[in-house]
Amino acid sequence: MATVAIRAPDVLIRGRKVVGGVSEGEALVTRQTISGWGGVNPMKGEIIETRHELKGQSFAGKILVFPGAKGSSGWSAMFHTTRLTGQAPIGLLYNITTTKAALGAVVMRVPTLTDFDSDPLDQIETGDWVRIDADEGIVSVWKGGRP
Amino acid sequence: MRLSDDEKAMRDGAQGPAVAKAMDLLIRYGEALGAEDFVYTDNIAGVPGSSPKWVKEYYAADGGDYRAVFSRFDLDSDEVVDVPRINGFSCHLQGGMDPELWREQGMTEEAFANFQADEREVAGHGIQVLKTCTPYLAGNVPVMGEHCAWMESSAVVFCNSVIGGRTNCEGRESTSAAMLAKRIPNWGFHTDEFRKGQHLIEVEAAVDSIFEWGLLGYFTGSAVEDAIPVLDGAISDAALIKHKHFGAAAASSGGVEMYHMAGITPEAPTVEAAFGGAACGQRFIYGANERRDTYEQLNSVGESPDVDYVMLGCPHYSADQLAEAARMLEGRKVHENSNLWIFTSRAVKATAEASGSADIIRKSGAKLMTDTCSAISQAVPSGTRVAAFDSAKQTHYLPAIMGIEGWFGTTQECVDAACTGRWNGRLG
Numbered sequence: 001m002a003t004v005a006i007r008a009p010d011v012l013i014r015g016r017k018v019v020g021g022v023s024e025g026e027a028l029v030t031r032q033t034i035s036g037w038g039g040v041n042p043m044k045g046e047i048i049e050t051r052h053e054l055k056g057q058s059f060a061g062k063i064l065v066f067p068g069a070k071g072s073s074g075w076s077a078m079f080h081t082t083r084l085t086g087q088a089p090i091g092l093l094y095n096i097t098t099t100k101a102a103l104g105a106v107v108m109r110v111p112t113l114t115d116f117d118s119d120p121l122d123q124i125e126t127g128d129w130v131r132i133d134a135d136e137g138i139v140s141v142w143k144g145g146r147p
Numbered sequence: 148m149r150l151s152d153d154e155k156a157m158r159d160g161a162q163g164p165a166v167a168k169a170m171d172l173l174i175r176y177g178e179a180l181g182a183e184d185f186v187y188t189d190n191i192a193g194v195p196g197s198s199p200k201w202v203k204e205y206y207a208a209d210g211g212d213y214r215a216v217f218s219r220f221d222l223d224s225d226e227v228v229d230v231p232r233i234n235g236f237s238c239h240l241q242g243g244m245d246p247e248l249w250r251e252q253g254m255t256e257e258a259f260a261n262f263q264a265d266e267r268e269v270a271g272h273g274i275q276v277l278k279t280c281t282p283y284l285a286g287n288v289p290v291m292g293e294h295c296a297w298m299e300s301s302a303v304v305f306c307n308s309v310i311g312g313r314t315n316c317e318g319r320e321s322t323s324a325a326m327l328a329k330r331i332p333n334w335g336f337h338t339d340e341f342r343k344g345q346h347l348i349e350v351e352a353a354v355d356s357i358f359e360w361g362l363l364g365y366f367t368g369s370a371v372e373d374a375i376p377v378l379d380g381a382i383s384d385a386a387l388i389k390h391k392h393f394g395a396a397a398a399s400s401g402g403v404e405m406y407h408m409a410g411i412t413p414e415a416p417t418v419e420a421a422f423g424g425a426a427c428g429q430r431f432i433y434g435a436n437e438r439r440d441t442y443e444q445l446n447s448v449g450e451s452p453d454v455d456y457v458m459l460g461c462p463h464y465s466a467d468q469l470a471e472a473a474r475m476l477e478g479r480k481v482h483e484n485s486n487l488w489i490f491t492s493r494a495v496k497a498t499a500e501a502s503g504s505a506d507i508i509r510k511s512g513a514k515l516m517t518d519t520c521s522a523i524s525q526a527v528p529s530g531t532r533v534a535a536f537d538s539a540k541q542t543h544y545l546p547a548i549m550g551i552e553g554w555f556g557t558t559q560e561c562v563d564a565a566c567t568g569r570w571n572g573r574l575g
Contacts, residue, residue, distance in 0.1 A: 050448060050543075071402060073319075074298075103176050
């Protein structure tokens with residue numbers, strides 16, 4: 001998945017490290033909070049919640065950009081299961097810290113940031129190319145896809 | 148994170164490798180939250196080590212057993228460690244199937260054998276086998292101010308809001324680790340500041356019955372998402388089962404983990420006290436229109452009136468709810484084209500057996516089940532296409548999980564649907 005960037009990123013966002021590491025890939029963005037247990041199918045890495053704007057879409061291999069987690073306490077275990085099935089996202093950017101999202105990120109072991117200096121939801125769209133350097137607390141965004 | 152000497156020693160292995168792995172996970176988790184230290188807890192509710200067969204098979208190289216799953220999944224450890232007997236007060240929440248009616252739930256012999264093996268391990272590790280989403284109805288009632296580490300969103304919101312206990316909505320991995328380390332990050336609902344109300348909901352439509360409490364709960368979660376609402380106005384006839392339905396609904400439509408009801412819940416003697424000096428954020432009105440919209444939203448996944456499955460007991464029914472269901476079912480039969488499954492805990496079922504309601508329920512053709520629910524075990528009667536519920540939470544989840552239609556209504560409407568095979572619910 002890793003690429004060498006051929007041009008400077010269009011957007012830089014700074015955040016606080018939740019889980020360290022570096023990850024790069026295509027963004028999947030939603031302004032709606034995500035339910036883990038009962039809201040995703042861990043075998044497919046797919047959002048299944050009725051009336052969710054991402055219903056039917058898969059986050060497997062994507063950088064998931066979302067406001068935060070909601071719903072059942074099975075959130076972490078459900079996303080943890082996507083790590084077992086190979087359907088996990090490869091990075092997370094979320095705005096609202098909850099125990100669900102924090103624990104889910106920890107056990108998925110994917111680079112994750114929160115507490116940003118500007119809102120990722122205003123600057124990242126589905127399909128943009130995103131690099132998370134969680135150790136440095138930097139998100140780089142290339143609009144429109146892989147640079 | 149700032150660790151005490153005891154906590155450093157645990158992390159470094161003074162209490163054995165499992166406790167060290169538990170501390171390692173809790174520290175990673177605490178840092179992810181931005182917590183500064185831990186609180187001590189001796190009241191932990193989770194689903195320690197229980198797993199379906201395929202998860203054990205995934206860890207085949209590590210032994211493929213309870214120990215492997217507890218180490219690798221629950222403690223997120225790279226190595227397998229021996230899991231010692233747990234001495235803290237820990238309990239196992241809901242599980243995957245009824246210990247007797249598992250065949251009716253469509254489970255295989257192999258899955259049942261796996262369930263039994265896990266349960267022996269849970270009991271053998273000193274964890275109380277409550278097998279319910281309502282531990283507070285089955286022997287685990289915290290006290291005001293007690294630091295807990297609970298999973299199960301409906302139990303968490305009950306613990307914080309109704310009892311005044313203190314727990315975040317923990318996950319499987321954090322509760323399993325806390326059972327070993329008796330620590331949980333000092334963050335969120337463990338602190339006074341975090342428990343203050345954020346938004347106000349002014350209730351204008353009369354909210355009295357359990358059905359109305361559930362509707363208001365579903366509206367509340369949709370309105371405030373994961374914030375802490377303060378509800379004021381026309382809420383009456385508070386009772387345990389109404390809080391149970393309200394909280395479960397609010398936790399599933401939003402992420403509500405605590406709510407205040409002025410003059411009703413213990414940390415909200417008044418609206419002002421509930422906000423604790425903090426500014427009121429948004430104000431929402433719950434009136435006739437909001438009530439109707441919420442009802443229609445819940446019923447948007449129902450089309451066919453031919454109901455082939457009615458599920459009651461989400462969250463698990465209390466003894467008084469089983470008694471009420473029995474009164475509604477006495478002398479009636481579940482329709483040949485329909486099924487009625489009612490879920491509760493083993494402890495409450497024992498009470499219903501002694502009190503006679505279990506017998507009445509069974510005589511109607513309904514099944515009284517424990518440990519699980521349709522959503523948790525993905526178990527519905529075979530061929531189910533259209534289900535009906537008296538629980539906003541189950542209506543929220545089950546149709547999405549199973550790809551079926553769903554109706555939401557009163558308990559009476561649900562019982563009538565089970566006995567006639569037809570949905571006749573409407574908003575009165």
